[in-house]
Amino acid sequence: MQTEESAAVTGPAWTSSRSGTYPGRFPLSVERHTMNLVDRLVPGVTTVTLNARYYALHGLVASEVDRRGLNLAAAQNLLRRAEVTIGAVSTRHYQRNPAAHEALSRPHAYDTILPQVRAGQVDLDRLAAPQVYAQPNWGFWPAYRGSEMLLRIVTRTNEIGPGERLDQSAVQAGLRDVLELLDEKTLDVDLLDAYEELCVCRAVDSPDGAWLARLLAASGTDADGTRAAVRRQTLRMIARCLQLTEVYQVSTDVSQFVAYAPESFEDRVLTSLDLTAEWRGLILRNHSVAAWRGLWAWLVNGMSGLTTRSQFTDRFAEALPDVAVADFLAGLPHTSTPAGRAAPAEHDPDLDAAATPVRCLGVLCLGARRAMELRGRELHGFQGHDPEDIFEELAPAWLAAQLDRWKPRSLRDFARWLAEVMLNRSQRLALAKARRDPRSGTLKIPTRVHTRDEFVFRDSVESSGGAALRWDQLAGILAGAGLLSRVDGVWTLGPRGDLIV
Template sequence: MEEPQWSSPGLDVATGRYPLSVERHVMRMVDHLVPGVTTVTPHARYYTLHGLVAAHADAAGLTAPAAQELLRRAEVALAAVSFAHHSPAHEWLPRAHGADALAHRLRSGSVSVTESAVPGKGGYVGNAWGFWGPYAKSETVLGILNPGPMPVPGPQLDGTAVRDGLGELLDLAAEETLRVEDIAPLGARLCVCAGGERPDGTWLAHLLCRPDAAGTGPHSMTRQQTIRLLARIVDTHHVAHFAWDIGSVLAFGEFLATDAVADGIDVAPVWRGVVLRNYSVGAWRRLWSWLVAQVEGMVPVGELADRFAEELPDVTVAAFLSSLPATHSTTGVPLPAEHDLRLTDEPLPVTELRVLAVGARRADELSGRVRDAFLGPRGVELGPEWVGRWLDERRPIGLRDAARDLVHILVARSQRVALAKARRRPDGSLWLPTRLEKRGGWLYRTSQEGRGDVGLRLWQLGAVLATCGVLRYHDQHWSVTGLGRDLVA
């Protein structure tokens, strides 16, 4: 070394996801129940578009770079057509991927396909393969594509259907410039909302819904049963908000046991257990987010514990538990205790601690497959059984004192989780994924924690089914289409 130099930082504290690691069981169960749809795949037409690109690339013998350019240009064309066709009637459906990035150019009346398709800054998306990445696993699970470094036709791909439905996009992708007024009339055939009335959408609907569809993965039957269950709920209830309204039916009430169709669907009790467990998962996430938000500057752990305690009523743990709402009817049917608690005006820490206590009570009330799906791996820290034991052991003491202990438990767990995810980089520095850093007995945060619930993919599945013709959203509510009735009957 010729002169002194600065070394690389020894520790890089960066934002991380799932700081308490309470989500794993729910996420694993949802992956089993809804294979082929994820939280980032809301559009049926990207499944068929990527199939179209794969079929064309295979037939034309395109190299990977050429296929990549075709895919990006085709996604730009789809975003442009969908932007031109967008209307208030489509507000329920997310915009086509990349449409927001192109919105400024599209509002000017035209867009350069070549400039927009270039990866990086100024393009419609930075990823070299566009939006294929988020959809690739789902398309492979469904058999639309085969695994590989570029889109390759899979055993379930119907090349004729995707060409008949979306083939015009390849012509648009070959254009240098697209004028909004010229492509607007094409929206009725090519928009992300229009797949339900096109051959590519009908083919995808059969692939998703038919129990006799071969080669769609080891868990295809669970997906098909899930779709049948959701369609039955839509057909028998007023569903305005897809995930919210259907989630309530799945979690609470007698419908799953008394409806002749729902009672015969094997995954129905599994869904009940998963949705109920997700209330507890969401409670931990909300509670932890609230705690992290209290850390301004350097805060001692004990002071954070005191802030939490001050939000709670000055009662014993036993009195707190006795104040919980009823969780089941006289016939053993789950009542919407968690749902109702979150409609109250109590402080967030009180509400979410009550939701956790309700979940702990359900561990002893549920039975059979509902209980198995609710509990998952047994005895894990912060799981419903753990919460139940923790509360029972502290019944005689004050709730505020118990809450102080809980803060220390959560801070210690967050540090263990972050260290378990930490990675040493090639330059010797340490990457630590956490938003809340602990030094000695002091805490400081680098950013706020999210508090949203774990996605159960219900909304995304509903959107995919609506854009391939199985469901329909009209006049502020959902319904089953004629095609949907034929496929899920």
């Protein structure tokens, strides 16, 4: 009998008893359009780029690696020691003055560094060793690398090198003291306090922060369609929203303002920005994304042990009113105002108060209606131009066509059919994403839901929620560079905010 690692099996053999599945992400793949458009509209920031000063720090390291001509291992060691140093100073300052960090994320590896800060001494040698404060050999740089390359702060030359937009004099002026600490074996709290200006919060008034603010704001960019010009429009839109309304959480409050507030349709600045309408369409589409994911999580997490397909679909059907599809649609709130603008239908109080399956299906039907109502850049933000995406299974336009066919028929029968569509789609996508594990030879399938003949079961809990618009991460980065600020929970323009107004 051959082992599991064998490349081929000749004759009978026992298969491995280990599971070939693991919890996958995006089981219905309803997020693709939203995530692709967010990537275009917020270039240079991702969901894992959390603090502005790391952009400058990595630029400083890239410059120093280039200057010293370091090999790969030495470059990685230098970067890890620099990140731990910044993390230690920032963790200490966060403990002493949390108000100064109100608009910022905690420094990377905060939970790992904090116990040593509290003990009075940070062991730089031990924490900066490979796979201690961070698993990758490059520390947290992989989370920033794509964004920093797009901004041309670094290049892949010799794995890390200075990019053409890196202002070496600015990062040296703001962060050169990091280099003085890299040869220390330990950093005691007195030393951390003495180098407080290296904290992630101090980029707001430092030369490296000023350079990064200008780079992100791209105030000299006039060429339409460039990544920098697109980012500038997004920044100007958010800045203008902060001037027009009170914002406590950017992703929630700005989204609702841009999507529905009369000022977002009338304000001179917002209407002059092409991306405002595109963002509005994207925000409205994200309600459908959240509804699909919420409905799927409700269906999956409601299973208890082995479930038949009919039980799976019946649970959805029985949670809905016994009416025709047309009657359900007629009872939904209006999606447009008399002036033809987007109405806050997705936040209708009756819909908000409804049980999860009713609310999610209602929001999905509103999205299907919007696919027929929106025009121009709003429609582009909502569904794009690719026919394969527009009419893909579960997309709003696809759902609109299905609802039209089902109008005279039972809503509960429609729910049974839709639950089957979702279940079958999840299985097809899981198999399409399956990959062979080169170490074990096992086919790894990303799924939480399994079907066996007419039975369905789950092996873990499914999550819900919309796709990330990256606005919270963006606001934190902008605050770190002094473009935005947050005081007593309210977001405002920062000391360098004039660059984005």
